[in-house]
Amino acid sequence: MLYIIYAESAQYAGYGQHFIVKANSIAQAEELVEDSANEYFYELYMDELEGDGLTEEGTFYSICSVEEFTEQHECWKYYKDPSQSEFYTEANF
Numbered sequence: 157m158l159y160i161i162y163a164e165s166a167q168y169a170g171y172g173q174h175f176i177v178k179a180n181s182i183a184q185a186e187e188l189v190e191d192s193a194n195e196y197f198y199e200l201y202m203d204e205l206e207g208d209g210l211t212e213e214g215t216f217y218s219i220c221s222v223e224e225f226t227e228q229h230e231c232w233k234y235y236k237d238p239s240q241s242e243f244y245t246e247a248n249f
Contacts, residue, residue: 161185
């Protein structure tokens with residue numbers, strides 16, 4: 157099953173990122189997105205994190221929502237649109 161997870165930076169304000177995760181449950185999806193989300197937000201805010209001394213291992217993201225992701229979901233058409241692919245990071249594919 158696919159899940160769409162919307163996450164934002166745990167340290168800084170700003171728009172977040174959607175992650176598409178293959179998982180068997182919401183709990184598993186949240187677990188499987190950890191590495192991808194942490195890497196995404198660390199890379200996005202690396203300069204700020206280093207400037208604030210926050211580069212030690214930690215959690216750099218916060219999950220805002222988790223939903224089942226099917227063809228009926230309002231974001232499906234954007235996910236399938238190649239010009240929108242940068243807005244949907246796949247995890248566990």
